[in-house]
Amino acid sequence: MLADPAGLLAVAIVVAVAVIFGFGIRETFAPVASLKAISLDPALLPDYAVRTVLRMLAAMAASLLFTFVYGTFAAKSRRAEIVLLPLLDILQSVPVLGYLSFTVTFFVKLAPHWVLGLELASIFAIFTSQAWNMAFSFYQALRTIPGDLDEASRAFRFSAWQRFWRLEFPFAVPGLVWNMMMSMSGGWFFVVASEAITADRQQIALPGIGSYVALAIQQENFSAIVWAIAAMTVVIVAYDQLLFRPLVVWADRFRVEQTAAQSVPHSWFLQSLRHSRLIALATRPVTRCLHGLLRVRFLNLRPDTGRTLAGTKLSRLIDVIWYASVAAAAVWIAVVIVRYVAGGTGRGDLVTVLRLGSITLLRVVVLITLASFVWVPLGVMIGLRPKLAERVQPVAQFFAAFPANLLFPFFVIPIVRFGLNADIWLTPLMILGTQWYILFNVIAGATAFPTDLLEAAKTFRFRDWQWWRVVMLPGIFPYYVTGAITASGGAWNASIIAEVAAWGHHQLYAHGLGAYISRATAAGDYPRIVLGIAAMSAFVVLFNRLLWRPLYALGERRFRLD
Structure with a gap:
């Protein structure tokens, strides 16, 4: 018998997913004339969901490649670091609409008669909401590799290629996997902007859940919003169980510890794949090829002699x-x-963006502070309990992925009806783009925390605040700083959505730099778009340079596992 029932189920799932994705990819290469108007018919949601997930997975693949190259150069070259890190601060602070304002025309011209050009524009927009926190996570991991492991790799005379795949990549995997989940959720957060946008008076509405949600908001259709939420829930649970839960279980093998963990994460799908003989036969050539590549002494540079x-x-x-x-x-x-x-603005515009940027900065600081007090203890509790993490993971992904646009009715209608202050009551929408970066990175830090250190803390009877001060906070500190940095950029990015809310014919604008950029983008006013993005980038870079970078250096110097 070639496979047991569990193995056959795994094969059936893999084949079904391949067929569904094959259909979606075929639609990507169709002529532009074949695009149909977005419909709110719930029967079309499965097709829309497949198209959206394909874009997000394509963006995730691009983000991984970007992370490995960019993070490695930033971590290993001090000359490159002084350019790449500030540039990364700027890139993560530029809102999705800011990228689309200048890139939609470029991508459309790559394939003017095919849907592929529009798909590339959408994938790039999703990429800009996924890549930055993954790059920060990988950079942080490479800068905090334990000294004994670094010395062991030198003793074994690993080439640069072998060192990357045998030491650096495995050490970074636990944090990277949780940041991949956050990036996937970040893609959902901006899916409306990436699929249904107006840039330079050019309307783009690709088949997808984002376009469906945009149309439902425009038509004030509550039932369509409910259907979209249901479709999102099914999709998030599906890729959590079939992709991220297996990755979490696989990443657990790379924890740095000297004693076995008391409990380990579990994945029914990964277990089924491992028991399937058909999957083993199909992947055996690929596995042998990968093992051979890991043994190649590629980039066999002369080891550092200390001089x-x-x-x-x-x-x-x-x-x-x-x-x-x-x-x-x-x-x-x-x-x-x-x-x-x-050439297109005056001195008054500069004063305006500085004033509005200060207002948005205040919102960002307040939200990051509140999110830290809430999610650091909860993230530690989840990360130290694999069974709890297994149950919480899909729930956290769902709320992290929940687009702020779907909450507009619950904010806009009360604000309009009771005459509330939009500057105050639209602010909570920004926290949707802030808190999850902190939560997921803290979970990653707690998950990667060595079990032997926890047992030592138990032996010395550390309790309450002493346990937090001496054991856990130092252990998760580099991960928290990574989460806080990306949370800062995510909050600035979310201001584009949070400071501008619409429901049907009701339009609300809060005072802030996000609303300024959103208005300029809708009007196709490029000088003001550039001014707003430049001001936002300056605020983010200065904030990171004055606060987060010193904390990053402190984490590298005092709180690495040596």
Whole structure:
């Protein structure tokens, strides 16, 4: 007998998913003329859901590739770091609408007569909501690799290729998996903006749940909103059980510890895959190929002998040239932006964006503080209990993925009816883009926390605040800072949605930089779009440089597992 019932079930699921995705991919290469108007017929939601998930998975693949390349360069090159980290701060602060304002035309021109061009524009928009926190997580992991593991890799004379796949990637996997889940949820949060947008007066409405939700909001159709929520729930539970829960179980093998964990996560689908002989036969050639690649001494660079170039005259000269080049490039970019913005705005606009940016900054600080007090203890509790994490994971993903647009009726209608202050009552919408980065990263930190250190803390009878101060907070500190940095960027990004709410003909605007950029985007006012994005980027970079980066350095210096 080739397989047991569980194995046959796994094969059936894999084949069914492949067939469904094959159908969705075929639609991607159809002519633009074949696109139909979005309908609120619930029978079309399965097709819309498949198209949306395909875009999100494609963006996830691109985000992983970006993470490995960008995070590695930022962590290993001090010269590259001074450019890549501030650039990452800027990239995560630029709102999705800001990217789409300038990239939709480019992607459409790549395939002007095919749906593929529009799909690429949507995938890129989702990519911009997924990649940054994954890159931060990978960078943080590479900078906090335990010293004994680093010395062991040097003793075994690993090549750069072997070191990456045998040490750096495995060490980063636990945190990266949870950030992948957060990134997938972040894609849902901006799915309406990525599928149903107006940029430069060009309407784009691709088949998907985001376009469905946008149309339901426009027509004030509550029943369609309910159907969309139901479809989202089914999809999130499905990819949690078939993708992320198996990844969490697989990532558990890479925890850094000297004693076995008392409880481990479980995945019925992964267990079924492991018991399926058909799956084993089908994947055996791929497995052998991957194992062979891991043994290749690719990039076999000369190991570090302890004598670095940092103190040589040549190194100092290279540093001077590099820093001068970076400064010159920054000045040139700033001059270009100033000239472009000055052609379509006035001095009053600069004062306006600084004032509105300060208001949005206040919202971000308050929300991050509140989210930290709530989700740090809860994240630790979930991360230390695999069974609880197994039950909470799909629920957390659902709420993290919940688009703020679906909550507009519950905010707009009471605000309009009772004459409430939009500046105050629209602010809670921003927390949807803030709290989950902190929660998922804290869970990742608690999950990766060595069991032997927990047992040592129990032996020394650490209790209450002493346990938090001496054991847990130092252990999760690098993960929390990563979550807080990405939460800051996510909150700024969410301001585009949270400070502008619509339900049918009702339009509400809160005072803030997000509303300023949203209005400029809708009007196709590129000088003001650039001014708003530049101001937002400046706020985020200064905030990260003055607060989060020093905390990052503290985590690398004092709270790494050595």
